[in-house]
Amino acid sequence: MDDQKKILFSGMQATGNITLGNYLGAMKNWVSLSEEYDCFYSVVDLHSITVRQDPAELRKRARNLLMLYIAAGLDPEKNCIYYQSHVSAHAELAWILNCFTYMGELNRMTQFKDKSQKNVDNINAGLYTYPVLMAADILLYQTNLVPVGKDQMQHLEITRDIATRFNGVYGDVFTVPEAYLGKSGAKIMSLQDPTRKMSKSDDNLNASIFLTDDTDVVIRKFKRAVTDSIGVIQYCDEQPGIKNLIDIYCACQGVQPWMVVNEFEGKGYGDFKLAVGEVVANTLKPIQTRFSELEKEKAYIDSRIKENGEKANYYATKTLRKVQKKVGFPERIR
Secondary structure, X not given: OOOOOEEEEEEEOOOOOOEHHHHHHHHHHHOOHHHOEEEEEEEOHHHHOOOOOOHHHHHHHHHHHHHHHHHOOOOOOOOEEEEHHHOOHHHHHHHHHHOOOOHHHHHOOHHHHHHHHHOOOOOOXXXXXXXXXHHHHHHOOOOOEEOOOHHHHHHHHHHHHHHHHHHHHHOOOOOOXXXXXXXXXXXXXXXXXXXXXXXXXXXXXXXXXXXXXXXXXXXXXXXXXXXXXXXXXXXXXXXXXXXXXXXXXXXXHOOOHHHHXXXXXXXXXXXXXXXXXXXXXXXXXXXXXXXXXXXXXXXXXXXXHHHHHHHHHHHHHHHHHHHHHHHOOOOOOO
């Protein structure tokens, strides 16, 4: 790593496909970040098992997610793209940090409440202490910056609190991370409920566009997108469905909302939905082509997994050994 560069960390669960919202809202802008930052992108499969998973399916999804990172433009030579489960320091540090995290802090986590309601038959301790593992993910690499959305800001705050608390006891051990506030991507909403964010866990398959959706599927989903009965294409909060479609069109084409309104003046919703579907399909095509190529390049992907896993382990272990020494664990005999 370049000592002059700040460190940026982000992770994504291997529990589903990457949505158009993930891509346009974040990943598209990450591609150029390796020029400015040392970037760690983790497939956070330890987090994934807070919900019951089919083992073979989880392995497949984890590998697909790693390949999608690369297919979307993240260079695995310049970015450390790795499996969380291949770096045992994540779990080891999480246990130590559990002992520096208060129950009251975890009780205030809104995501635990939300996920508990969705998984009433499996409200487990891992789901409860999820934010502590997330803190370990970030602090292991002495991370300076974390790209976060509003729904994750609470987790970054508890990470900062834990790091500050630990540093207060043992000295300057962890870098206290900050939110990455670089170029913000488009906020893409559900196609079926434009008041909610597009989500890979949505039960309604028509609500989200996935990076692996083929052209026919993309077009069909946009044709079914919820709009309104006003019948005029304009960019306003009173028409959240149309506004969302305009945002998607703008993000794919690199244009401004007013330009889209002018382009489609007098056109019907059906024509507009078809046009949005076509520009999205064209945006996804190069990613899908590269993904298909990577599926056939097993030796190359395996080599990236091995090399980046070793790199992540090296930096994570440096922090973990320091923490273990600070809290009083016996040093290893080498």
